[in-house]
Amino acid sequence: MWWDDIQFFGLCVYFCKDKRIRNNNNLFVEEAVRTTRRKIIHIDMDAFYASVEQRDYPEYRGKPLVVGGLPEGRGGVVATASYEARKFGVRSAMPSKQALKLCPHAIFVRPRFAVYKEVSEKIREIFCRYTDLIEPLSLDEAYLDVTADKKNIGSAIAIATQIKQAIKDELHLTASAGVSVSKFVAKIASDMQKPDGLTFIGPSSIEAFMEKLPVEKFHGIGKVTADRMTKMGIFTGADLKQLTEEEIIRNFGKAGSFYYKIVRGIDDREVQPHRETKSMGAEDTFAYDLTTVEEMNAELAKIALIVHQRLMKYQLKGRTVTLKIKYSDFRQITRSVSLPQCVSDLEIILQTARELLLATDTENSRIRLLGITVSNFIDPEAKPKSNSGQLSLFK
Incomplete structure (x- = not known):
């Protein structure tokens, strides 16, 4: 690891010059120069919603906690679960009823998105002490480019360590960090030693x-x-x-x-700190084709909840709801409707998606993917900056 550390933080230019000597492919050399000079950190909060609840409510600490829809009635969807619940196989986007079967003694609580957003803003303030090149992916994770950090620390590993410690000291939460020369590798690295881990891949x-x-x-x-x-x-x-x-x-x-x-x-x-959100959505590809309207409506309910939660995260409301359908033969269609007013309400989104579904030919259809997107947001000047485009249900 020590040699990777030297290459990453001290001898990047020398490393690239050596590549230039041994390679005649100029494109490869230019790629190497850019890649080895970049220092990227991916910060991912550990079981964020559940950790905030356990921080604020001592009675939840050390117990399997599920944040999301309650399992009673028609049931909801798991937004996140504490590490104590994950030991039983409980995962995000899982139906709450299934989570209860896996972990009968789990505690279920509804999300408090306003609180999570407030905590997320404080985390962002910590990031800003080191760089302005911050690309948030959601409330609980972000990329940071610290190639030229504000404090002239120079070491991305040292910066990641300081950020993790500040989050722990000031917010009483833990985060995991991945450090590398690209976004892709940094993101994978952040997941390798959870919770409270730091992984460097040179x-x-x-x-x-x-x-x-x-x-x-x-x-x-x-x-x-x-x-x-x-x-x-x-x-x-x-x-x-x-x-x-x-x-x-x-x-x-x-x-x-x-x-x-x-x-x-x-x-x-x-790292793109100013990507404007033009749409917010979720989609899911199924292990088996859906063949009945009942199955389709059930899956749409799960997807609509994820879309609703993401809209609430960013305090977004949109006028246009789009349904995406991919059939078993990979034929794909989209159907959209613009509503009289902007919405983020779960029931309206779900009902609109179901109506769009019924307007298609569901008879004898075999569907392998469904997706819901909300767009055409209110007050374009006031929209938050974040990741745009379609997000997978199983993020």
Whole structure:
């Protein structure tokens, strides 16, 4: 690790010059220069909602806690679960009724998004002590570019350590951090030693690390895609690396080009602190095709709740609701409606999505994916800056 640390923080330019001597491919050299000079931190709060509840209510500490919809009646969806509940298999986006079966003694509480937003703003203030290049992904995670930090510390590892300690001392919460030269690797690294972990993956280790990584651990590869890969005999990054870019694109569509690059450690995406949110949504690809309206409505209820929660996180309201449907033959359609006024209400979003579904031909249909998006937000000048586009239900 010491050599990676030297490369990352002290001899980046020397490392790149050595690459220039040994390679005639100028594009490769330029890529190496950019990549080795960038210092990226991904901070991910540990079981954020549940941790805030356990912090504020001592009676919840050390007990399996589920934040989300209650299991009574029609039941809701798990927003997050404490680590005590996760030991029983409880996970985000799981139906609350299923969570109760897995952990009968779990405590269920409804989310307090106003509180979480307030805590998130305090976390952001800590980030701002070190850099203004902050790209929030949600209330509980963000990328930071500390290539040129405000305090002239120079070491991304030291900065990540200080940020984690400040969050612990000032907010009585824990966070995990990933440190590397790209967003993709930093995000994977932050998940490797949870909770309260810090993982550094240096430039000379990235390609070997990606080769050993199971494909289901790749950020951006969901369960369905991972299952398709394993059926093709692709279990790790090394297996994926055997395919040409054309082969990966042919099998996995436009995302194939991204997979081809990241398995080789190529990710030159910049931290974007001012990405305007134009839409907020969620979608899910199912393990088995949905064939009845009842099944479709049940899945739409789960997805609508996630969309509602995300709108509440950012205090967004939108006029346009869009339903996305992908059939078993991969044919895809979208249906939209603009409402008389902006909404974030769960029942309105769900009812609108169900009406859009009924307006399609559900008879004899086999559906493999459903998605709901809300857009056309109120007061464009007042919108928060954040990640835009469609978000996976199983984030």
